[in-house]
Structure formats: C-alpha cells, structure tokens
Amino acid sequence: MQQDYDPQQIETQVQQQWQDTEAFKAVEDSEKEKFYCLEMFPYPSGKLHMGHVRNYTIGDVISRYQRMLGKNVLHPMGWDAFGLPAENAAIENKTAPAAWTEQNIENMRGQLKRLGFSYDWDREFATCEPDYYRWEQWFFTQLYERGLVYKKEAEVNWDPVDQTVLANEQVVDGRGWRSGALVEKKKIPQWFIKITAYAEELLASLDDLEGWPDSVKTMQRNWIGKSVGAEVVFKVDQVAGAEDLRVFTTRPDTIMGVTYLAVAADHPLAVAVAEDNPALADFRQQCQQTSTAEADLETMEKLGMPLGINAVHPVSGEEVPVWCANFVLMTYGTGAVMAVPAHDQRDYEFASKYEIAIKPVIFPEDGSDAPAGEAYTEYGVLGNSGEFDGLESEAAKEVITNWLAERGLGEEQVNYRLRDWGVSRQRYWGCPIPMIYDEAGEAVPATDFPVELPTDVVMDGVGSPIKKMASFIDTLHPQTQQPAQRETDTFDTFFESSWYYARYCCPDLDTAMLDQRANHWLPVDQYIGGIEHAVMHLLYARFFHKLMRDVGLLDSNEPFTNLLTQGMVTAETYYRFNESGKREFFNPAEVELEHDDKGGVLAARLADGSSVEIGGVEKMSKSKNNGVDPQSMIDLYGADTVRLFTMFAAPPDQSLEWNDDAIAGASRFLRRLWNLFEQHKETLAEVRLAPIADPTAMQNVAREAKALRLVTHTITQRALRDYERKQFNTVVAAAMELTNAVEKADWNAMGDAASAVLSEACYTLVKILTPVTPHLCEYLWQHYGTQERGLNDAWLSVDESALEKDEVTYVVQVNGKLRAKLLVAASAEKAEIEAMAQADSNVQRFLNGLTIRKVIVVPNKLVNIVAN
C-alpha cells in the first residue's frame, strides 16, 4: 500500500519534534568548531515577502550544511524594529507604532517558523525593546567621552508647508510627497560620529576580507574615496575680512591651467558676497531648492554665477575669477574647487557654457595633439606652465606641491569622500539620543539608561510627538541636578542594525552591552543579505565593530568573515492602460499565457479573455503588482517546495525570477522522490539507508551496479563542491539527476549488489537534500535511516574507487571543430590516442588534402588536430 506525499502533515510533525528537542539551541562549546551564520534581520513590515524567504532559505541551507559538517552552529533571528514605515502606518491606522510593530513581528515570526528555519529562537529580540537600545545609548555616551561624537549644523530636506523634515524617499521630483510643496534645504544642528577618524582602517582592512565579494569591497573603497593631492591657497583680498580660499585638488600638476575657482552656494565667501549682491542672493536661494540626495545634485543642470571678485593664483600671481556653482559640495573637501577646464570634463563644460578661458597645460607624452572638443584628462607633459614646463604629470604633482609648501601656499593632503555619520533624526519611532541640555543649551551625556521612548503616543502626522511631550523632555542635569531638557531627536536606524549581530551572542545580558560570549562566537562566519546593503549598512557595521573593539568590548577587527550578497526576486509584469492613460498592473496569478508550438509566448490574457501587455521582468513590488505572497505558496505546496524552488531557480547571488509553473515542478520533484522511497520501502526498511561499508567488495559486481555507483559518487562529488562554493541551484540539479538515475536503474541486472547500491544512492539523496528540504529528509531518515545515528551526525564522502573508469571518451577535433568521439582505454598512451584519432574515418575525411601541423592532446578530454 503506497502512501501519498503530504507535506503539510510531515512538516508540522517534524517542526514539532525540532521544537520539543530544542534541536537548534546554540550553546557555547569549546570542544567543537563554532560557526555563526547570520542573515540580515527583517524590518517587521507586516508579512514576509519573497526576498525574505530567499534570504533566510540561503542562510538556513548554509546553517544546516555546517551543522552536518559537525560544527557548533549559532543561527539567530530578530527584528530591525525602528523605522519610518511604522510612523506612516500609525498615522494611517491611528495606532501607536509600537503596537503595529509588535503585531507585525508576531505575524512574521509565525511565517518564519512555518518555513522550518533552524533558528535558536531563545535569542530573538527586537531593536525597539529598551533592553536592547539602552546599550547603544550607553555606547554613544562612551563615544562622546572619547571625543568621537560632536554636534554641527547639517542640511535636511525641509517641507515648508508641513513644516517637517523629509527623508530622501519622501521627496518625489523635488516636492514633498504629502504636501506637494517644493522641498528646501535647511540647516539644523545634528549629532555626528567621527567615522572619518576610522577611514584609513576601514579602507585598509578591506584587504583582509577574503571572504567578501570583490564588487562589494570595490564599492566600499570608492565610497571611502581616499585621494591624495594638495590643498592650495588662493588669496582673496577684495572682500574685507574674507578668508583665503583653500581648495583641494588631486591634480596639482594642472595648476597653471586654472582659469576660475568655484565655491559652493553655502561657502562663507558666497554668503558674504551675497549680502550686497541681490542676484547672487537669488542664485543661492535657487540652489537651496533641491533635495539633499547626491544623485539629484549630480544630475541637475550645472549652473553658476560669478561672485564678481577675483582670487590670486598662487604661482602666476594672476587674477582668477571666483564663481558660485551648484555642483560644488560644501560637504566634500573645503567647499571650494579650482577649475581646470582644459583637463577636467565638468570644468570644461562649465567653462564652455559660461565662456570662461580654457588653458591647456598638459600635453600627450608622444607629442600628438590632445583631442579637440573635450577635456584632456590623461597624464602627460607640462607646458604653458613657466618653470614647470617639461615635467611629467606624476613628477610635477610633487614638485608643484613642494613649491607651494615652501611658500606657505599649500601642502600635500589626503582627502576622503567619506563624511562623518550624521545620526540625528527628527523622528519619533527610533532610539532616543541620550543627551541632556542644561539651561544654557550645553549638552551632556545622559546617565540614566535606558532613556525610554514613550510608546503611548498619538501620531498626528506633523512631527514627532515626543518633541512636545514635557514628561519626556523635562529632566534633571545628571551632575548639577538642575532642571534640564532631553534631546528629542532619535538615532538613525542604521545605529541599531550596526551591532545586533554581536548582541545575539548574549541577548539576555542585563549588566553590560556584551560579554565574553561575543568573543566566542564572533566574527560572524557567514553573513547573508541583499546587495543593496553593499556600502552603507555593511560599512556602518564594520565601523561599529571597530568602535566596540576600541571601547574594549571585543577582540576581533571585523564583524563578518564571509559575505554573500543575494540577488533580488523578480517576476513578469502585466499591464494595460486605463482611461486616464496610466498603467494598470495585473498580478501574474491572474494572467494566462498563450504559447506557440515552440513554447514562445504569444499573448497574455486575463480570466475574462481580455488581453494585457507583457511589461518585462521586474523586481517584485507593490507598484508593479507582481509580488507573490509566500504564504499562499506554503499553503499550496508546503515549506520544502518553496525552499527547493528558491534554491533551484537561480544561484544565490543572481536575481531570481518567480515562475508559478516552475514551483509546481519543484513540488513534482519532491513527490517523485517520495514515490521512489515508497516504491522501495520494503528493501529500504530492511537494509536501512547507509553508505557501502566495504567498497572493495563492490569491485566484481555487475556493471549495472557499478554504473549506478559511478553516478552516485560523481553526483556526491559535485554536490560537495557546490555546497562549498554556495551554488545551491546545481546542488538541487545534482539531486534531481541522481533521482533520475535511481528511477531508471535496472535492479534485476545488479544481482546481489542491488539493495546495497539502492541504499547508498537513497542515503546520498537524503543527505544532499537535507539542508534544502529538511522536513521531508528528516521524515525519510526517521523511517529508513540507521537508528543509531541522527540525520545530521555525518556528512557525505566520495568513494574514489567508485569513480574509476575503464574507458574514457575523447573528443576529436580537426582545427577546433568536433569531428569524432573515441572510446579509449583509460590506460592508453598519448601516441596511441593520437593514432586512433587520426585513423577515424570521419577525421580522415576532414584531413583529406591537408597537412597536419600539430596535434594537441588534453588528457582524458580531447584531441585537436591542427592542419592546413
């Protein structure tokens, strides 16, 4: 009597067992090698999306694989619970952000459990809990004591109608998303942490991160943006009291080509001049009307206005006009740049537009002409540069920098693109910044942790409720005990996500931020998350780790040894234009496709027969209505199928296209696997799943038995390799191939060896698939596995003797084109193979009339006969 595969029943049963036996509880153990596997924790937005499912399945596969290798695995999960969406939801639903967040966590935790992830749930926490954020408040005050925290004015997006600060995300086409008002830049005082003090180390230690993708390391290097150059002084004597202009340049060799200077709209010189220059004041005003996003600044039209004053060129002594320009960033370097239109493309375009002189001073070394109509940005030989003529760029940089330094007009300088981390947010749903202001407005660190965020609030949509909450604000000065006021800004939520990985090591600790358990588990051996975090989150976490080290909380230098950046989850989009000419999107679940004879898509229709346009594959999103709810897939197929599909459809670091037919295929495979075991249930129950104990006994068995063993062990070899390189799609493909081979095997022809060979193949299948589809494999193991050992107690090994072949297939090419295949004895000599290849009749045909020039033999692979 065969049973049907019932994933829902198997999965709940197995999950219950895992829970009862505390199967994934992590306990420090100095005897076993530790492995800390971590996925980026989710923002509790309401329910899991496919990106989460993919991220956490990858992490679970790695965790379970490492567990099977015998390691002591820590695999925690928690919630990145502070953030903007909770405030928006609170305004919309008239609930407090805390309750909304808690409800979402509840819901998503249930979904994660249903997917069977091997988390140690005892370590779970949410970052909005005072027991968590009190320690980052304490830590912030430690940084303050160490001089790594300071306050300065910085720009925010200001909505002049709603009178509120907007996130970049809330600025759409330069306007506030609710009010529609033109957004302005506004300066307000904010807290900063000196990440620039760690720029050099953050840059240098990237070289040690061998387990990180090169692309991420390159992005971080570029983000830090170290450049070596010179600071050059241009004297300004036309404006009373004005300071000299200091500019940073990476190309001091081009200094004689400077034809103007440009300062940011906010530069003190521009501010001073604008006082009695209305046109310039207007221009400055115009520059304020934009968002603070760099992408916006860089893509807007480059505009400028002359200040009407000149600066003195430090070498030639000539007068150079000073301009105010919207593309000069006050936050990079000194807020002023020297412009060399002949050798910088942006300067060139600006100079052309405003008819400023272009003076070439660098020329190609080979004496050729520089291309016309654009800047010549290469290195070369100096000309038109007075005493520096004839020097090469590289040498000239040093000579000119020294020349300036000797005269007090400049010096060599290293500059970073990286800016200090502004951590102040004028929002409610975040961790309160633990600072207290005395009556004179002087700030001191709080000492009463946690500085608890009041959760009983009403969001009115205009500003943070704690900003007018006296019970929160009014306090006493920690030293003088005089009346004082609390800071009402909260931390950037990157603050919480910068150290959560460490807190998982000791989530219950109530006397300190971290203890020795952190040194036991850290660094994280495998970190997994979206590529969109390549720079910011990962850089802040690296920074925080080094800070925690320097405060004495940790021993290691870096938080994450290996990093896997997963691709996004995409799906086909379908739309049609509605009456108002806007695209109306339809969910792929509502669309049926019409195919031609070759399987190509001809048309897409809704259930009512009306046709819709095919919009192309895009990232799953609400706006494109192409999301697939993981819950519906779990309900339909079970967790193992969802896990199998997400692993099989694409390698982890590439984008994954969702396909409803293909997930049905994954389900079909598990059913086939189930049926395979059902079909052989008597044999398997008797011999039990096991590798072959004595491979030498297999030397003289029937060739069919040997053939299946060859498949089993070739597949094992591939699966081992692919687990190691984290290419799980081919791990699944290998298991499918082995399943195909077992299904087709001729058991009668194997004779006595049949049951042992079957047992070995099925054992291999269960082991290979356990990390991916743990529920089914656990069930099969409990029914057919050896009783003495658990499923995770041993991993697979390859029996080399099973891989030995008597004969090898050689490919024979003539001039690189395939002309024959030869079955050659494995022991054959090179000369013998060459002769066989040349003797082949088809090869002969293509060699006819040609002279053989060369014969290349690649052992066990191919012969290429070169002839003409």
Added chain:
RNA sequence: GCGAGAGUGGCGGAAUUGGUAGACGCGCUAGAUUUAGGUUCUAGUGUCUUGCGGCGUGAGAGUUCGAGUCUCUCCUCUCGCACCA
C-alpha cells in the same frame, strides 16, 4: 552624473574555470495510461539544411591549436549614492 554588477534556447539556468555550449528544471510537440480539468508515464525539443554539414553565448574587434570563459570598444538592463531599510 558617479560607483558596482549582469547579458547563453521560447523561459530560469549549467558548463569541472581556456577544451564536446545548452546539465537540471519550466514551457512546448507527439504518444500511452487515466479517461473531462493544472494526473502520471514514454519519446522529442538551439537554429538553418533535414544527406553529410553550416551557424550559434548582447554587438564589433583581438589573443589562442581552441574563447560563453581572457583583452579592448560599444549597446542594453539592474543595484547603490549618505534621512527607505
């Protein structure tokens, strides 16, 4: 604009890292079984010729006996750009 990736059948992808392009799966075609459905099984499936063979990994060049893989130029798409997380 700047920085980083990716382009292989109708589709997702594979290719032991310079050596048979298309594993595995989806879709499609034909057949069988069940017999109404999105069941299961068998065979086929890059393309043009349907004989041998020619062509084929975004486009174009180059290196090599040999290139999806290495080099250069170009095109398209995706991600990030400091207050979304």
